[in-house]
Amino acid sequence: MAEVVVDPGVPPEDAQLIRNSKLVLIRMRRGWVPEPPRKAGRSKGLAGMLLVLAALMVTLGVASRGIGLLLLAFVAVPVLVVTFIRNDLAEEDEEAAVDREIYEQLRWYEGRYVLAEDLEESSRRLLSRAQRAIAAVTESAVNAEGLLDDVRNSVMLPAQEWQIARLLAKLSALRAKHRETVIGGGPEVAAVAEPLARALDSSEAAVVARVEALERYAANVAEAERAFRAHHQIEELRGRLHQYEELVAESGADGFAVPEIERLSRDADQLDQALRRSLSSAHEAFRYLDPGPPPSD
Incomplete structure (x- = not known):
């Protein structure tokens, strides 16, 4: 028995997505809602702190003529900043993004499919x-x-x-x-x-x-x-x-x-x-x- 019956008027690709989304549908029936996309605020704040640290290290390096501190400030800290921002721009894992996309599709076609469990x-x-x-x-x-x-x-x-x-x-x-x-x-x-x-x-x-x-x-x-x-x-x-x-x-x-x-x-x-x-x-x-x-x- 087909677990999800879809209105024949739904475009074929969307209809197939609905039929393949039984588990997401069951979770939705139980009240599941995907989390909203995360903001990049935390990493930006951390990046700011790292930049302040880099400036401090430059100051100390110039004052003490410490080559190591200067290299760390000009090379290592920028690399860390870029890494933190790049990781945060991903915002979330791929699975969560796919689940949210499926959720939006299922909400859009609500009333045009029937789940056998209903x-x-x-x-x-x-x-x-x-x-x-x-x-x-x-x-x-x-x-x-x-x-x-x-x-x-x-x-x-x-x-x-x-x-x-x-x-x-x-x-x-x-x-x-x-x-x-x-x-x-x-x-x-x-x-x-x-x-x-x-x-x-x-x-x-x-x-x-x-x-x-x-x-x-x-x-x-x-x-x-x-x-x-x-x-x-x-x-x-x-x-x-x-x-x-x-x-x-x-x-x-x-x-x-x-x-x-x-x-x-x-x-x-x-x-x-x-x-x-x-x-x-x-x-x-x-x-x-x-x-x-x-x-x-």
């Missing part, structure tokens, strides 16, 4: 069922061969997954709030809460209907897949038919050959018909799922 258990099971059905369609050979409407599948199925995930996230959040509000309430609260609970159940039933429609579509595609594979196996056997005929003729088993070969041809014809019927059923199931273009204003 869903209650029953909603996670429903989402998982939908995703299995979608995978069964998109990974099928009949889809890869273009026997289904693979272009519309590539648009419609991710949209269905997103709508199901989005509705389940809203349902889970509202149910949790509903339970918190009505727990321990008296008969007056129960009387008001009951129809609202039914509204939640009704919404869940509507999502279940969407998932079941996807599963029917996947079942039809699976039937077409079986017929498609059988069709190819029979065609492979038919391609070697002359070899069987030669062997039968050479072995003197002609009486066996004719009825078996005729049955093979009948089986191939029946499989062709079964494949066409199953593909037709899959297309019908697809049309049931596809709402079509929105009405024009």
Whole structure:
């Protein structure tokens, strides 16, 4: 099951970043916020102190004619100053910078992705069922061969997954709030809460209907897949038919050959018909799922 479902309208690179950021999302749900970038103040202050020290060393060196102090003041201290400033300009380690960038991206797209951990258990099971059905369609050979409407599948199925995930996230959040509000309430609260609970159940039933429609579509595609594979196996056997005929003729088993070969041809014809019927059923199931273009204003 995909742990993060992203709105298909999010640009692909950003969507992949969101999908790969499950751990950061979980930390955000627990209240984590990255620290702001550090300022370079401390090192600048230290650098100032070092410059004052260098000036003092120059003064003492000139007064005492100490070559060592002068060299230290003019060579070592500037090197230390540059080192401190350069290290502080980095401000923070790379990991913290990456985490903050991901955090900003996730905040920007808030509401356009659903984390599986945000869903209650029953909603996670429903989402998982939908995703299995979608995978069964998109990974099928009949889809890869273009026997289904693979272009519309590539648009419609991710949209269905997103709508199901989005509705389940809203349902889970509202149910949790509903339970918190009505727990321990008296008969007056129960009387008001009951129809609202039914509204939640009704919404869940509507999502279940969407998932079941996807599963029917996947079942039809699976039937077409079986017929498609059988069709190819029979065609492979038919391609070697002359070899069987030669062997039968050479072995003197002609009486066996004719009825078996005729049955093979009948089986191939029946499989062709079964494949066409199953593909037709899959297309019908697809049309049931596809709402079509929105009405024009």
